[in-house]
Amino acid sequence: MFTISEKTKKFITKEVSRYETKRSAIIPCLFELQKDNQGWISNDCIESLSQFMDIPSKDINEVFHFYTMFNKKSVGDFHIQVCCNISCHMNGGLDLFKVLSDEFKIEKNGVSKDSLAISKVECLGSCGTAPMMQVNEKYYENLTKDKAIQVIKDLIASKKTN
Amino acid sequence: MEVKILTQHYDKPEYKSLDGYKKYDGYNQLKKALTLKPDEITEMVKQAGLRGRGGAGFPAGVKWSFLPKNNKTRYLICNADEGEPGTFKDREMMDKAPHQLIEGMIISAFAIGSPKSYIYIRGEYFESKKIVEQAIKEAYENNLLGDNILKxxxxxxxxxxxxxxxxxxxxxxxxxxxxxxxxxxxxLKPPFPAVEGYLANPTIVNNVETLASVTVIIRDGVDGYRKHGTEKSPGTKLFSVSGNVVKPGNYEVPLGYPLKDIIFNLCGGLKEGRKLKAVIPGGSSAPVLNAEEAMSVNMDYEDLASKGSMLGSGAIIVIDDSNSMVELLKVLMNFYHHESCGQCTPCREGTGWLLKLSNSILSGSANLNDVALLEKVASHMKGKTICALSDAAAFPVLSFVSKFKEEFTSYATSNVALKFQATNVQSYKRG
Incomplete structure (x- = not known):
């Protein structure tokens, strides 16, 4: 069974009383739980949350499976999301995705040795600064292939020095 | 020329903070609004002709007047779930002027008699969320939000x-x-959210730009607001321009501004040697315009409708002659298939068919019947579902295929030729 940290428990308790109904707290709590569990949510996490919030796990699962920002498997330390929708596509989004996928070899489990996962995603609202990518919570815009590779290499290096 | 009404102070970094915002007349409109009667404000918004800036273009003041006269708690929700491909204006508005939105929301809440509002921000906008959160905090600390606002x-x-x-x-x-x-x-509507919305309470949902514009209406008055734009489409609007232009970005111009001037003057035109092929004028769901239509259209609700398209969210996607329309359609269909919520059969199944068909046309494994089938499936998806996502997927298909028919048939017929050859070779071998 997944153990919810004390910090997250406090967060959940606060969120539950923040909105008009307890159910509205599911989305914010799933975000917090995801941070607690290295960036993704397992079935165990859902069960623990269901018990702690006293909400049937089916209601939590409904939300968990509907929204794309809840990761169903590990996305490593750095989740690189390359927009490939229309404006990014016209400015080389798909090429960028391919170049990054070649440069940072993703293993069978979906994560590279440097703990990266790379996904193609739909519009991120950064169409005037295409192509772009989102790494965890941050946007990197007006990219070239070289610039994107450098950003990622720097992130990997900064993790190693920390 | 841009006419900067909403974006006048966006170049000043301090505008983000409460002190900075106050330096430029910030929250004076709230003070003014609180001396008016709520109904007067609704009437002003109606008279000003402010139409929803999120996509549907429904008159904001009219929406407000649909609220039933009962004792239920009324909610105001700001729709900041910006996701229409090509649109990135709400993000800039929240990042550069969060207080402009908050002021507009408090005024709107006062007009509709709402004690509680939410700003629903798309999840990926972590940065905007932090900025707006900070601004809300500042507003609370200065009695601009909370109990007994400014006494x-x-x-x-x-x-x-x-x-x-x-x-x-x-x-x-x-x-x-x-x-x-x-x-x-x-x-399913009705009941509309104004009657039965959040937790079955009367709820008004307005876009970021719409709510921010309420502040301008209070400041400039109905006549002042109507100075810009056209008779039927008053005011200014932020247009997000992306795709194949030299200077993409958000541009604020009066409604009715020629699209040609946005592309070739404000955005610096196309890259050297390229020709305009098509423009999607209102976000990916809006029917595409060919170059000729794009060069003659004005950016207002009526003129775009007369060209068979719509203003939508104001996202202008400029497409030059280096693009394949078949390829771009496939990219869009991938999006709609991914985003269909799965509730209604025509949309859930239809978007899958549209993707499959556009994919097979693109890969050269389709024939002319498949192009006809693509159009047929799309035409069966219009007006058949609970919401407009199904229509939003059908519009690009129907407009792309009808306006660039030759391109679609060439993908399909070259393939007919290939198939013909292949069959001949096979029968030859068999023979």
Whole structure:
């Protein structure tokens, strides 16, 4: 069974009383739980949350499976999301995705040795600064292939020095 | 020329903070509004002719007047779930002028008599969320939010809610489902949210730009607001321009501004040697315009409708002659298939068919019947579902295929030729 940290428990308790109904707290709590569990949510996490919030796990699962920002498997330390929708596509989004996928070899489990996962995603609202990518919570815009590779290499290096 | 009404101070970094915002007349409109009668404000918004800036273009003041006269708690929700491909204006508005939005929201809440509002921000906008959160905090600390705002007797509380990655939550009833902690599936209308919305209470959902514009209407008055734009489409609008232009970005111009001038003057035109092929004028769901139509259209609700398209969210996607329309359609169909919420059969199944067909045309494995089938499936998806996502997927298909028919048939017929050859070779071998 997944153990919810004390910090997250406090967060959940606060969120539950923040909105008009307890159910509205599911989305914010799933975000917090995801941070607690290295960036993704397992079935165990859902069960623990269901018990702690006293909400049937089916209601939590409904939300968990509907929204794309809840990761169903590990996305490593750095989740690189390359927009490939229309404006990014016209400015080389798909090429960028391919170049990054070649440069940072993703293993069978979906994560590279440097703990990266790379996904193609739909519009991120950064169409005037295409192509772009989102790494965890941050946007990197007006990219070239070289610039994107450098950003990622720097992130990997900064993790190693920390 | 840009006419900067909403974006006048966006170049000043301090505008983000409460002190900076106050330096430029900030929250004076709220003070003024609190001396008016709520109905007067609604009437002003109606008279000003402000239409929803999120996509549907419904007159904001009229929407407000649909609220039933009962004792139920009324909610105001700001739709900041910006997700229409090509659109990035709400993000800039929140990042550069969060207080402009908050001021517009408090005024709107006062007009409709709402004690509580939410700003529903798309989940990926982590940065905007932080900025707006900070601005709300500042507003609370200065009695601009909370109980008895500026000693007016009016109380209003505001909170922020983060989406989690679903385009459909930009649809107002989908947004409400999401805020209620459920799948973001739209609800059948009527009842409209104004009558039965968030937790079955009367709810008004307005876009970021719409709510921010309310501040301008109070400042400039109805006549002042109507100075810009056309008779039927008054005011200014932020247009997000992307695709193959030299200087993409957000540009604020009066409604009715020629699209040609946006592309060739404000955005610096196309790259050298390229020719204009098509423009999607109102976000990916708006029917595409060919170059000729794009060069003659004015950016207002009426002129775009007369060309068979729509203003939508004001996202202008400029397409030059280096692009294949078949390829771009496939990219869009991938999006709609991914984002269909799965509730209604025509949309859930239809978007899958549209993707499959556009993919097979692109890869050269389709024939002319498949192009006809693509159009047929799309035409069966219009007006058949709870929300407009199904229509939004059908519009690009129908306009892309009808306006660039030759391109689609050439993909399909070269393939007919290939198939013909292949069959001949086979029968030859067999023989």
């Amino acid at each position: 007016s007797g009016f109380s209003h509380h505001m909170d922020i809610y983060s989406g989690a990655g679903a385009y459909i939550c930009g649809e107002e009833t989908g947004l409400i489902s999401s805020l209620e902690g459920k799948k973001g599936q739209p609800k």
